[in-house]
Amino acid sequence: MPRVSDKREKLVQSAGKLFHQVGFNQTSIADIAEDSGVPLGNVHYYFKTKADLISAVLDHRRESLKSWYEELEKLPNPKARLVQMLTDMEAMKHKLAKYGCPVGSLCQELDKERMPVAKQADGLIKMQLKWITDQFRELGKKDAEELGLRLTTAIHGTGVVANAMKDARIIECEIERLKSWVRKL
Amino acid sequence: MPRVSDKREKLVQSAGKLFHQVGFNQTSIADIAEDSGVPLGNVHYYFKTKADLISAVLDHRRESLKSWYEELEKLPNPKARLVQMLTDMEAMKHKLAKYGCPVGSLCQELDKERMPVAKQADGLIKMQLKWITDQFRELGKKDAEELGLRLTTAIHGTGVVANAMKDARIIECEIERLKSWVRKL
């Protein structure tokens, strides 16, 4: 017996994928309906507006990010956590080079809109910056704020440049450099 | 006596401004017509399609970038050029925090499209990476490639994060750090 309805879940998953790969504005609700296998007219039963859909996608991203950090926090040493975070990112290098950072590119796009969801997207970067900074703080670094900012900007910049060059080796190169920098701290 | 027509120029200027502030997809041709004072139907006399307009904007950006680099090259020392480049960027911190990087954010948005102009946008970042790397090379650095990549990604990452946080002080902080890093090299 199937669950009462997994359509909502499927819609969020398809929307998240397409918003990342094609962009928010370039993805129509019809595209999401087709990708998820949910009939077009039925989408509005689950999400009244397109803004509700992107909001659900951002909620899901926030949960994913939270789970990831909880996983990393199982490592006792903050330095090891940061290195593992970078290793995990490196594993996604091909997708990152092809479509850009799923968080950063969406933030840039939504920040241009006049919609409230933009702040929700920005919150993901704030969360990332906070977690990274917390790791440096836990390491006893007096300049944890600056180090956190430095690592966070390096990560997002790598996403932008690698995506523009369509070259995953850029991610490889930068991530390796950042890992060795963190280890030496 | 006015020039034969400065409308084309006005259109490119308005389009460039709006594509940066509002985004490419969110800016309609009607918006550009209104901002530039050119009647809607007349836009298509100068630019057959919206793609032609963004292409002209990107051409203009390329020329601006070129002029900027030529200006910087008047400084004899590559190190001084890089520091001046960063100083010039810092002067735009408020606009950068509010709207994001005019090159980077456009690249990210256009990379999601299936249009040929995306490569033209990416070319701007390639040009930037090349010029910065050339400065390190001229400084005699063996690892100029890595240093160039490092500075370029740091700049673009700062744009993304500062825009997400809507905080110009992030740009100030990062740019100062980068300037002192370049000086010490």
Add this chain to the structure above:
DNA sequence: GTCTATATGTTGATAGAC
């Protein structure tokens, strides 16, 4: 060259049968 009026297509969203 300039501009009004409009064709054409797409989108987000809704109404209402089942």
Add this chain to the structure above:
DNA sequence: GTCTATCAACATATAGAC
């Protein structure tokens, strides 16, 4: 809850008068 049919708004692009 599900889905078809469709509305209303908007966007790009064009036709053709001036």
